[in-house]
Amino acid sequence: MSFSMDLRFFRRILPSYSDEETVNFAKADQIEMMTQKVNGTADMKHSEPDTPNGHLPSYDSGVSLGQSTSNTGTPVRKPISTWDAGWNVTNAIQGMFLVALPYAVLHGGYWSLFFLLFAAVITCYTGLLLVECLYDVDPVTGEKIRVRETYVEIAQEVWGARFAARIVYTAQFIELIMTCILYLVLCGDLMDSTIKTSFPLKSWTIICCFFVLPCAFLINLKAVSRLSFGCTVAHIIINVVILGYCLTKANNWQWKEVDYRISIHDFPVSLGIVIFSYTSHIFLPTLEGSMSNRGEFKKMMYWTHAAAGFFKMLFAYLCFLVWGRDTSDVITENLTSEMFKGFVNIFLVIKALLSYPLPYYAAVELLERALFQGMPTTPFPSCFAQDGYLHVWALFLRSLPIVFTLVLAIYIPHFGVLMGLIGSFTGTMLSFVWPCWFHLKIKWDVTPWYYKVFHILIMITGAACGSIGRV
Template structure:
């Protein structure tokens, strides 16, 4: 979904943003591999690798301790997932106000209206139902990307080849980095994915080609769309489409896609929160939200709907889509995708690593800390300024 903001990243970062899309893809591919490597230990008897851990949390427990390790990763995952849900609501508001700019309904009101269609998701009880919604989300994603790329190619005669900057705007470029990092964050899902592969030996091959494909498409998409709309590029690229009817059709399709994208992170966040708080005493402080026959209790349904309402309210209070995405990417994205995988790798595999691998892990940790600190500071400052000067929502 967040690919619609990558042309805005090129506006802020120029060719350096395109280079970052490729470089960060390489780093995230590397950290994904070493994170999965941390799931295994070498059997001293047989000399074979044995899978002794099954999740990101299990690795964190080994490195940070059974209590604080699980808490640290769970908190980061919950923040990442809930903020993703919030961003889907925010982008829906941006898209609707872009479709009806002269209407009587403002952005925040559109977010509340879209939120009404999200409330029934509180009844979701299985991943099977989520997967059906995600399938249609994927179909709409392919359709929308084809439409936008096709439109840009038709405008090739007006492309601004000289508009892409070679200089770095240090005030805005870190926000672009946060957006790009956020678009590649997948580490929390990789241990489960690798564990479910029929042939686990193909995991590295799969990770290599998926990141190559992602880097190629994202960099080309951001570059081509920026060449088309140049310095007028908006935070959500579809708002740049000139024909009101065409823009409205594409934006409405994107709204449908955003609504269909919402269930997966929402469902995952609710599962994490349920494991942390609602497994019943004495495991957790609250009783289970399920009856004996696996039906939701009334107060459990109210809690799940409350999570949806929380994301809607957060979207209403912090509605600047691209800046918020940069802020989140700079914080949780760098921790989950850069710093922790390398730290875990050094902690668990240090004795069997070559000095070049140790140096590269330390370099990635340094980049993660640098991107995180600068990105959080700049994105936070941009959010504050946006509210103080009253930027349009």
């Protein structure tokens, strides 16, 4: 299966904008954003700027991910490229679940491999549905205008402002914070198993936490994208090294060990690992809104999810062929050479540390959006000074979530079980159920009946996966 074949498959399954439509909604959105008030005092001219090929210049647009501030202290969005957005999505969906994928094949056989590709298609589709909910069509011009900025604003359109913000905000924050905690837990475990010293496990977790403290200084998505690129590089190195090792063992591959049947008792474990390795929907509204060329968003979603599905399937399959029924829940435990195992573990630690900034930054932005946009909009003043830099007290506050994740990573017993129980709800709701639900409510009149049926089936499947994960 080639990468170009993956892209053609995705394009047949998922609808795409025409070139004319891409330019239209980009231009219309630019007009709409340029007419907003600057600093709440003066209106900008209602003139259409030069936006060739759907490219958008920087503009004042309120507090959002991917923003820095102007010299007046007003948050200003700093555009990111299509590649920057792609690195961030890849960071989210090529996460630390990689090392558990062969274990999913142990319990699910060829069905796990199928669901690795199927989940890539469905999560890509629901991600596009979610972003489509950000736009309304102008009844006069027929152009798409971006009228919503965040996941919460979409929920408010469907459920109303009273409870929607609290429900979605809470689910997002739990998912993001628990992801950060998981990265610290994994770093501590990997360092403890790699370097044999008298250091207790908690000490390694604290040491790893020092490397993510500089995240408090992150003020725009551009910097986060660079760290996500580094995470992708570490991910590629891990893939190349382990897959290369698997190819050297080709003569001993255990083809007959891969099951064709589904075990009712074991398959839920496999399904949970597969489903929760594709959650990126929390970041999508912001990434799409921050892109300098939003017309490239769908193509970015296609190639990131196609690549993720293909490489996850390849990695899981080849690793299981090597170790068969002896496959561990973390594949590095199967490596017999301590030096080789240590090399892979170090890169896994680097990957986890470089993965931490994205969910942390998103969690901080949720807090700032809710509490620190400035009075009287929110209870507290903005975290940014008029010169565009963070206040000293804001740096202190931004450090608190990092300390909070460290404390939970160290002191909560059986955190993995707790994460599975809560994550099975937040993950399926945010990635499967709510995008389809919101799209049905907002776009009901313009959605064909067969898409409505398909969306309902996705919602039922997501709810079932969430229920299975809690069993």
